[in-house]
Amino acid sequence: MAAEKMALAKAINESLRRALESDPKVLIMGEDVGKLGGVFRVTDGLQKDFGEERVIDTPLAESGIVGTAIGLALRGYRPVVEIQFDGFVFPAYDQIVTQLAKMHARSLGKVKMPVVIRIPYGGGIGAVEHHSESPETLFAHVAGLKVVSPSNAEDAYWMMQQAIQSDDPVIYFEPKRRYWDKAEVNREAIPGPLHTARVVREGADLTLAAYGPMVKLCQEVADAAAEEGRSLEVVDLRSMSPVDFDTIQASVEKTRRLVVVHEAPVFLGSGAEIAARITERCFYHLEAPVLRVGGYHAPYPPARLEEEYLPDLDRVLDAVDRSLAY
């Protein structure tokens, strides 16, 4: 049948394959994406089947990769660019912020930038420095970019299809510690809009909002809380720019409490913006201030310390307790 159980990484691979098959203008570019199939094998087998002209091993220069992708987009191509790891995106940050994000506006709408930038992100895999970061806010802050992150295989598949079809640049953050998590993927489904949030678990007492790798954690938190008789709702935000505030608002108007969870540092993170907006929108519904759980204002720590840095079951439950105590 149309539905098939597959790992999140495989779902992205299948989605890229479908895009390469259905649109000759789609290109894959990045370091080691060809022969090797990417360091996480997300592009495995694509160069073999679509050739070096469409699945392009690039020189090791991130600014060069994004800069030439912009040029290819100007020529009518739809490049899907891989940045090998989150912490390696910064050489390309200038091209992304000053050129990719602004080209459509600069041209008064005459030029479109259908470029997808894939970034495996987040920690929890015991990696060395620069391999575990969550820089999504640095992109969500930039007008002209759209920023999304799937939390499961089916979303990974469909959100990639939609990102590639978008005429705007999309930064597609891949939760690398969930790459091997399997789920049903229905390749004939009719997906909802790319930038809507989804209630993945209904609850009555408090809303947990998260995206990417933290959605699974929040579901585990909800399970643990249920054992203590507390009913938590979990919202998978899916999109960090734009953020679907309506869905969060509807949930908070019901539960009257909100905890936002992300791996990225709490300070000026997505949670800060969500807290501010939800406070504006739901001031009279809230029983407690919006709380945030996330990374600290410190460099991402060495692997032996990352469990102390990353939000985990207990830290989220602690925030839930604090919220419910108001």
Next chain:
Amino acid sequence: MTESTAARKPRRSAGSKAAGTTGTKADTTGAKRTTRTTRTTRTAANKAPETELVQLLTPEGERVGTAKNSPYAEYASFVDGITPDELRGLYRDMVLTRRFDAEATALQRQGELGLWASLLGQEAAQIGSGRATREDDYVFPTYREHGVAWCRGVDPTNLLGMFRGVNNGGWDPNSNNFHLYTIVIGSQALHATGYAMGITKDGADSAVIAYFGDGASSQGDVSEAFNFAAVYNAPVVFFCQNNQWAISESNEKQTRVPLYQRAQGFGFPGVRVDGNDALAVLAVTRWALERARRGEGPALIEAYTYRMGAHTTSDDPSRYRHDDERAAWEAKDPILRLRRFLEAENHADEGFFGELESESEALGKRVREVVRAMPDPDRFAIFENVYADGHALVDEERAQFAAYQASFAEAEGV
């Protein structure tokens, strides 16, 4: 035809071979030099750049480099058949571009423009290279390529919107294959390279030309563009106008080697041309574009020229350079030398020069009138074209902004 044999060989070896044949003496012996002698070479290069230049018209307007055994015969062959009409065309382009540029500077002084980046002195580099492009070629400019824009048929008044502050680029890049001005230094070299990679994928025989300056040569993006272009054998010509000054920083603050020699390390030819000689620039750019079209990959042209004016109208060059330097370059003026040649060859008469004078004044007047009439954009333009497919936050903020604006109307109504 040039290098037709090398063209069939593997890309990288073809590139490096070509670099050897098109370079200069400093090129071919550079590898054997010690650090100390390299330094000597650099000093010598800076003191006597003329010895390295491809030049077809001397500052006195004398046609040179035509002999079959001339080291520049290969390039000269690209303008062998140039007609008096074409020569007059180059002259006309330069004069009108200079007139437009002067008008823009004046409009800035009158408060009509917020800023202007003058091309004064660089007319030959821009017109010579711009006229070498074919209609289907694509141009990636900096923010000073007013002469190239002219060659591509972009209405010069469209260039002024961003300098007046009514937009950030007021023309459709695809209607003239002339990309928007890029202000971040060197970024466009990568866009040009990517575009050229796309041309190859399309199986087309168009070429791309990327403009940048001596300051941009220090940018990582320019080096990355060189490398991507070489690795993918992209049909892109890197056109560096070395106007000697990156705002206040001289060449010596940018490079230890003559810039055209950078190409050799990336595996493609580099050539330094007299950037004030429109004929030589036309020839060398045609050569580079033609070889790109034939699949021979990128080339670097260093047009050796001089920024006669300030970096922009906000700059004060008296703080960092002497007038005598400017005076020395004035003697090599690009327009004057072509005029001398046209006159000596009887290719142009007083009637031609007189008519051009009136045409210049008419252009200046039109530019003045258009700029003065250029309206401020509607305030809601802030929210236009942020995204192609829309964005919920932009919609929300536009609505809030509209409500805020409307509150004034209501207040006035009371």
